[in-house]
Amino acid sequence: MASFVERFTDLAGRRSPLCLGLDPSEELLGQWGLENDAEGLRRFCGTVLEAAGDLVAVVKPQMGFFERLGPKGLNELAVATAQIRSQGSLCLIDAKRGDVAGTMEGYAVAMLGAGSGFGGDAVTVSAYLGFGALQPMFSRAITLGAGVFVVVQSSNPDGRLLQDARHPDGRTVAEALADDITAFNASQGAGIGVLGAVVGATIDPAATAIIDRLPQALILAPGVGAQGANMAEVGTKFRSAQGRVLPSVSRAILRHGPSLVGLRDAIERYREAAWSACDAEPSLAVS
Numbered sequence: 001m002a003s004f005v006e007r008f009t010d011l012a013g014r015r016s017p018l019c020l021g022l023d024p025s026e027e028l029l030g031q032w033g034l035e036n037d038a039e040g041l042r043r044f045c046g047t048v049l050e051a052a053g054d055l056v057a058v059v060k061p062q063m064g065f066f067e068r069l070g071p072k073g074l075n076e077l078a079v080a081t082a083q084i085r086s087q088g089s090l091c092l093i094d095a096k097r098g099d100v101a102g103t104m105e106g107y108a109v110a111m112l113g114a115g116s117g118f119g120g121d122a123v124t125v126s127a128y129l130g131f132g133a134l135q136p137m138f139s140r141a142i143t144l145g146a147g148v149f150v151v152v153q154s155s156n157p158d159g160r161l162l163q164d165a166r167h168p169d170g171r172t173v174a175e176a177l178a179d180d181i182t183a184f185n186a187s188q189g190a191g192i193g194v195l196g197a198v199v200g201a202t203i204d205p206a207a208t209a210i211i212d213r214l215p216q217a218l219i220l221a222p223g224v225g226a227q228g229a230n231m232a233e234v235g236t237k238f239r240s241a242q243g244r245v246l247p248s249v250s251r252a253i254l255r256h257g258p259s260l261v262g263l264r265d266a267i268e269r270y271r272e273a274a275w276s277a278c279d280a281e282p283s284l285a286v287s
């Protein structure tokens with residue numbers, strides 16, 4: 001099985017590096033005229049994925065928007081995940097899990113791999129309980145050719161106080177986490193490693209040195225659109241990670257539904273913008 005990095009690089013070249021966020025919030029369901037229940041979730045996700053077709057490299061369902069409806073919502077996540085994979089896209093489950101090592105084993109089994117509960121190709125994690133505690137997720141990702149994205153610098157201002165706090169050696173928490181990711185990836189070999197980083201597209205242009213500490217990592221950059229960042233900025237701020245950035249857009253695309261044409265137009269626009277901002281020329285036409 002090709003690694004997540006290999007599969008992403010291939011798809012980004014053919015489909016663009018855009019990551020489409022699948023966030024079926026109560027608010028969006030309401031705007032679409034759907035009921036806030038499992039059937040509403042299914043119709044919402046089905047419509048978004050029909051519009052995405054084979055245009056998108058990565059789809060990122062945000063787990064909280066499914067979990068909020070309990071087991072029925074989680075069942076819809078599994079349905080969406082299967083559809084994402086059947087469309088040849090990579091499924092990045094945005095779960096932001098983080099716990100002691102023994103418990104991480106449970107999350108790893110639930111999230112990663114075709115035979116798992118949710119069948120993700122990759123997952124987001126939080127290192128608040130320690131980078132080392134995430135090891136079971138890393139090990140499972142290596143075994144399965146999956147990916148793990150560790151939150152380093154989040155897109156929301158609320159994260160600053162915690163992420164900018166300093167270790168005794170002077171590095172911020174975010175910098176130290178970036179260094180941990182780099183050391184782990186380097187220990188696995190040269191090239192882009194199994195560990196990616198989440199760095200918000202909204203980060204201050206003066207704070208982009210964090211990107212230089214992640215030379216062997218894919219970088220998930222949420223915050224484009226509704227949170228105020230735009231694709232051109234992503235291209236500038238993340239220039240040193242060219243070809244390794246997944247700019248992520250949720251509401252700015254999803255608000256164009258339920259019209260399939262509206263959704264598809266928005267996906268096409270962000271896809272082209274992501275291509276020109278984050279990557280070289282499109283290498284192949286989309287089939």
Ligand SMILES: O=C(O)c1cc(=O)[nH]c(=O)n1[C@@H]1O[C@H](COP(=O)(O)O)[C@@H](O)[C@H]1O
Binds near residue numbers: 155224226248251
């Ligand atoms: O891991 C994420 O995707 C994430 C990290 C972060 O720092 N900020 C952030 O907004 N996200 C997620 O990215 C999505 C952003 O949605 P929009 O602001 O609507 O594009 C949401 O699903 C968030 O949970």
